[in-house]
Amino acid sequence: MNVSREAVGKILVVGGGRMGSAILNGWLDQGFVPSNIYLIDRDANTLKQYETQGVHTFTAVEDVPKNLVFDIFLLALKPQIIAASVEQFDHLISPKTCLVSVAAGVMVNTLKQLLPSAKNVVRVMPNTPAMIGKGVMVGFSYEQDMFGELVESLFATLGSFHWIIDENQMHAVTAVSGSGPAYLFYFAQCFVESAKKLGLPEALAETLALETVIGAANLIEQSDDDVETLRHNVTSPNGTTQAGLAALMEGNTVKSRVEACCLAAAKRSLELS
Structure with a gap:
């Protein structure tokens, strides 16, 4: 699904932190018109970075011209601040x-209670790989029929986009992809x-480990096999991989810690709601 960069209209971004910047950088890299984007953030260095690219920047809401009408208002503040x-x-x-x-x-x-003028609200849970076009975004809205195509088009430029129909699922989404x-x-x-x-030189150890992670991730993306099949394909009986996996999988501790990790993140999302 594509959208004309010029047709989006004016975009207001409130919050230029890690996630706000990841999305904004992704949009700029995808060819969105900088002069159609307005950013409010308190950090002078952040504002300077985007001002040099042609984005309108403001340190306070009072500085934004009152005659502007925004098509998209991206709220990228921390939950605790909102x-x-x-x-x-x-x-x-x-x-x-x-x-x-x-x-x-x-x-x-x-959000509708805090911002009474907001009649059209879409929640999106992105993740930071959006800044390189490899993000995973999940959206929810009661007005999906009205603005769903526009929002999906905006975020699909940053990676893959998915909708959920039950807002309560957003806690699990936050824990997994967010x-x-x-x-x-x-x-x-x-x-x-x-x-x-294991004794490898520091630079080589980092290169081998990280490039292995990157290569395996690319293989997952490009292969028709599921991850369990890919694991079996590289595990020869009584070989080195099997020995390593046996140690990693002993007692199901890794699996249980991953489950605990996701559960804790979902619980914290629920606490913030």
Whole structure:
């Protein structure tokens, strides 16, 4: 599904932190017109970075021209900040504005209560690989028929996009795809440290471990086989891989810790709602 970059209209981004920047960088890389994008953030260095690219930047909501009408309002503030400060942006929302929130745990009805002018609200849970066009985005909206195609088109430029029909599933989405990159980064970190402990030079240990992770991920993407089949394909009986896997899978501790990890993230998402 494609959308004309020029046809999107004016986009307001509130919050230029990690996720806001990941999405904004992805849009700019995909050819969105910088002069159609307006960013509010308190960090001067962040604003300077985008100002040099042609994005309109503001340190405070009061600085945004009052005559502007935004088609998309991307709310990329931390969940803990939204309840305390989001009301100040309500006057920037018009009947034609689609509010898109990427805040973990903050429900659609909560956003509508905090921002009474927001009649069209879409929740999207992205992840940071969106900045390189490899993100996974999941959306929910009660007005999907009205703005679904536009929102899907915007985020599909950053990776794959999926809809859910039950907002409660967003807690699981947050735990899996939203937080998931960090879990894999930690595994990669542990893999690098293990390679070093085996006696490999530091630079070579990092290269071998990380390139192995990247190569395996690419194989998953390009292969028709599921991950269990791929694992069996590389595991020769009584070989080195089987020995390593036996140690990794002993007592199902890895599986149980991964399940505990996802459960804890989903629980925290629920607490934030």
